[in-house]
Amino acid sequence: xxxxxxxxxxxxxxxxxxxxxxxxxxxxxxxxxxxxxxxxxxxxxxxxxxxxxxxxxxxxxxxxxxxxxxxxxxxxxxxxxxxxxxxxxxxxxxxxxxxxxxxxxxxxxxxxxxxxxxxxxxxxxxxxxxxxxxxxxxxxxxxxxxxxxxxxxxxxxxxxxxxxxxxxxxxxxxxxxxxxxxxxxxxxxxxxxxxxxxxxxxxxxxxxxxxxxxxxxxxxxxxxxxxxxxxxxxxxxxxxxxxxxxxxxxxxxxxxxxxxxxxxxxxxxxxxxxxxxxxxxxxxxxxxxxxxxxxxxxxxxxxxxxxxxxxxxxxxxxxxxxxxxxxxxxxxxxxxxxxxxxxxxxxxxxxxxxxxxxxxxxxxxxxxxxxxxxxxxxxxxxxxxxxxxxxxxxxxxxxxxxxxxxxxxxxxx
Amino acid sequence: xxxxxxxxxxxxxxxxxxxxxxxxxxxxxxxxxxxxxxxxxxxxxxxxxxxxxxxxxxxxxxxxxxxxxxxxxxxxxxxxxxxxxxxxxxxxxxxxxxxxxxxxxxxxxxxxxxxxxxxxxxxxxxxxxxxxxxxxxxxxxxxxxxxxxxxxxxxxxxxxxxxxxxxxxxxxxxxxxxxxxxxxxxxxxxxxxxxxxxxxxxxxxxxxxxxxxxxxxxxxxxxxxxxxxxxxxxxxxxxxxxxxxxxxxxxxxxxxxxxxxxxxxxxxxxxxxxxxxxxxxxxxxxxxxxxxxxxxxxxxxxxxxxxxxxxxxxxxxxxxxxxxxxxxxxxxxxxxxxxxxxxxxxxxxxx
Numbered sequence: 074x075x076x077x078x079x080x081x082x083x084x085x086x087x088x089x090x091x092x093x094x095x096x097x098x099x100x101x102x103x104x105x106x107x108x109x110x111x112x113x114x115x116x117x118x119x120x121x122x123x124x125x126x127x128x129x130x131x132x133x134x135x136x137x138x139x140x141x142x143x144x145x146x147x148x149x150x151x152x153x154x155x156x157x158x159x160x161x162x163x164x165x166x167x168x169x170x171x172x173x174x175x176x177x178x179x180x181x182x183x184x185x186x187x188x189x190x191x192x193x194x195x196x197x198x199x200x201x202x203x204x205x206x207x208x209x210x211x212x213x214x215x216x217x218x219x220x221x222x223x224x225x226x227x228x229x230x231x232x233x234x235x236x237x238x239x240x241x242x243x244x245x246x247x248x249x250x251x252x253x254x255x256x257x258x259x260x261x262x263x264x265x266x267x268x269x270x271x272x273x274x275x276x277x278x279x280x281x282x283x284x285x286x287x288x289x290x291x292x293x294x295x296x297x298x299x300x301x302x303x304x305x306x307x308x309x310x311x312x313x314x315x316x317x318x319x320x321x322x323x324x325x326x327x328x329x330x331x332x333x334x335x336x337x338x339x340x341x342x343x344x345x346x347x348x349x350x351x352x353x354x355x356x357x358x359x360x361x362x363x364x365x366x367x368x369x370x371x372x373x374x375x376x377x378x379x380x381x382x383x384x385x386x387x388x389x390x391x392x393x394x395x396x397x398x399x400x401x402x403x404x405x406x407x408x409x410x411x412x413x414x415x416x417x418x419x420x421x422x423x424x425x426x427x428x429x430x431x432x433x434x435x436x437x438x439x440x441x442x443x444x445x446x447x448x449x450x451x452x453x454x455x456x457x458x459x460x461x462x463x464x465x466x467x468x469x470x471x472x473x474x475x476x477x478x479x480x481x482x483x484x485x486x
Numbered sequence: 487x488x489x490x491x492x493x494x495x496x497x498x499x500x501x502x503x504x505x506x507x508x509x510x511x512x513x514x515x516x517x518x519x520x521x522x523x524x525x526x527x528x529x530x531x532x533x534x535x536x537x538x539x540x541x542x543x544x545x546x547x548x549x550x551x552x553x554x555x556x557x558x559x560x561x562x563x564x565x566x567x568x569x570x571x572x573x574x575x576x577x578x579x580x581x582x583x584x585x586x587x588x589x590x591x592x593x594x595x596x597x598x599x600x601x602x603x604x605x606x607x608x609x610x611x612x613x614x615x616x617x618x619x620x621x622x623x624x625x626x627x628x629x630x631x632x633x634x635x636x637x638x639x640x641x642x643x644x645x646x647x648x649x650x651x652x653x654x655x656x657x658x659x660x661x662x663x664x665x666x667x668x669x670x671x672x673x674x675x676x677x678x679x680x681x682x683x684x685x686x687x688x689x690x691x692x693x694x695x696x697x698x699x700x701x702x703x704x705x706x707x708x709x710x711x712x713x714x715x716x717x718x719x720x721x722x723x724x725x726x727x728x729x730x731x732x733x734x735x736x737x738x739x740x741x742x743x744x745x746x747x748x749x750x751x752x753x754x755x756x757x758x759x760x761x762x763x764x765x766x767x768x769x770x771x772x773x774x775x776x777x778x779x780x781x782x783x784x785x786x787x788x789x790x791x792x793x794x795x796x797x798x799x800x801x802x803x804x805x806x807x808x809x810x811x812x813x814x815x816x817x818x819x820x821x822x823x824x825x826x827x828x829x830x831x832x833x834x835x836x837x
Contacts, residue, residue: 080566084518087744
């Protein structure tokens with residue numbers, strides 16, 4: 074290139090730079106020592122509850138191998154980890170168990186441990202909790218975990234409320250099962266069974282393609298566990314390294330043959346094929362302040378920018394992402410087109426269809442590796458799992474910004 | 487307002503002589519400095535208006551110039567071929583010295599105002615070079631590593647050299663330090679970065695800014711640790727080099743395109759003037775006279791005047807050192823040199 078061409082390019086660069094930078098450019102170009110960054114993101118495979126590889130594995134059997142791997146892979150001195158926050162919904166003694174599991178995984182007593190629950194997005198809440206503490210300077214390094222053993226901890230639904238509570242229709246709605254809210258959405262927003270099956274099949278197909286291409290390999294930690302063979306009754310040691318729920322060759326047509334799971338709630342469009350699966354699994358995210366990460370020589374996979382929550386009407390809790398995502402984007406000044414990957418939890422196809430259409434999202438950018446319909450939704454785990462998956466996908470496709478969102482029982486998103 | 491046309495040449499820099507209030511020089515280039523010759527105009531202010539005292543032609547574009555501080559007839563120009571050329575108004579046509587070490591366009595040159603026996607240059611080749619006017623080879627080379635648009639001496643301390651570059655940083659070199667691995671580099675200030683301490687973010691300043699090329703900077707003539715910078719992001723910022731992580735002292739926003747050159751007033755410690763691709767010259771008060779609370783983040787400077795008589799990019803601006811203060815020379819790609827009194831555009835602050 075001649076000197077004159079280069080001079081011309083330099084000048085035009087000085088002029089082009091003068092035009093307002095987009096919010097996305099500014100967000101991507103800004104690096105502050107106080108940024109909250111993610112240095113490691115890892116998860117166990119997701120296994121079918123009651124049937125799969127983790128059916129006889131308690132919550133600690135997921136937590137300990139995962140935290141061990143975080144310690145080993147990060148090569149980070151466990152003494153430096155100031156807090157571990159675990160998102161979990163169902164285990165009734167989660168606070169005891171997680172503290173014990175952290176110690177068992179080699180973290181010292183000086184590493185504080187807590188558990189959080191916001192139902193389905195407990196894993197997200199754990200990440201938010203650690204990230205916000207780092208952002209405000211409370212801690213420098215923390216690990217956020219989401220973990221759920223649905224096989225060994227039954228979901229008993231809402232407790233009994235006093236009659237005065239139940240007189241309030243909103244409170245009454247809170248106590249209702251989640252599939253009821255999914256059917257409400259299908260009815261209120263005219264989401265047909267056909268459309269739900271189409272989205273669900275797409276989730277399976279994306280997950281199948283992703284699994285066959287080996288995309289999730291860098292997010293998944295193979296886990297060895299003990300498994301009781303139901304045929305022989307013998308306990309075997311098995312190694313799990315891939316998500317079990319993905320049914321290859323699933324199509325809209327094959328899903329359309331499945332019987333309605335909840336005929337008592339019209340329009341009865343939700344089936345075992347277009348709702349999230351019951352699953353066991355865990356995911357972990359190592360977070361720290363950017364200057365700390367740089368000093369320790371930790372790789373920086375991504376930056377935690379912002380999180381927000383929004384409450385919605387409990388009877389249609391599935392609209393959550395359609396409210397929370399615009400709220401978040403407005404706060405950071407981005408538009409939906411600035412986002413490369415959306416990880417939206419597929420609690421039910423009816424809410425997924427509604428949210429994607431309401432937000433006007435490009436379906437290719439939503440759950441590009443499939444979602445909970447294809448490989449399951451271990452309640453407390455999924456929030457953290459979506460971050461792990463999104464980071465892996467961003468890395469694979471060399472993209473930059475991901476948004477994750479989920480609808481939550483009792484209607485928070 | 488006095489006017490002179492640099493017919494056929496687009497000016498890149500203008501400088502008042504440090505010796506005479508009636509002498510100015512303009513560095514200019516044919517074809518907007520993209521391709522072609524350069525020309526230096528030495529101009530005299532006479533009763534008949536602005537007259538050409540002398541011109542010198544060069545084979546490549548000219549981007550900057552500096553008057554000699556020890557010889558009132560000499561000036562040095564920064565040339566597109568990477569050379570620096572010392573011209574003497576008493577010697578026709580050819581430079582009296584040629585200094586050619588930079589491997590890309592020389593963008594900036596500054597004569598030491600204290601010791602007066604050296605000058606410094608910066609280049610697209612990512613280096614700063616320190617020179618003696620009597621030696622063909624540079625005394626020292628300071629690496630920056632990316633296109634260095636502007637370099638300057640501290641007006642009070644001859645050992646301090648500053649530079650701004652395309653990587654959005656302001657660097658300070660102290661020649662008194664040993665030339666260790668850092669080549670005298672003592673301070674690096676990220677111009678776009680907010681203050682290091684959390685909380686000190688002034689919401690009035692909008693979202694954090696992205697790194698952008700810094701095209702120009704100047705040392706305050708009264709507060710010898712304060713430097714103003716300007717560049718592609720259109721924002722003028724002032725910094726105290728004693729607190730490199732403290733973020734800007736004050737921020738001045740208003741230009742619609744990149745700030746190409748700025749100069750602190752030789753007469754007032756809180757006043758500076760800036761030239762921009764938005765075709766305006768603006769006069770600013772940096773707000774330093776008002777008490778400031780550093781915990782609240784940078785202060786907002788105020789625009790106190792605007793001159794919009796240029797009809798193309800304004801590339802050069804300089805203050806006259808003499809008289810009651812306020813006379814300014816500005817040049818732009820409209821092939822015009824304009825001399826005017828900044829007091830006239832200062833509103834209530836004017837006489």
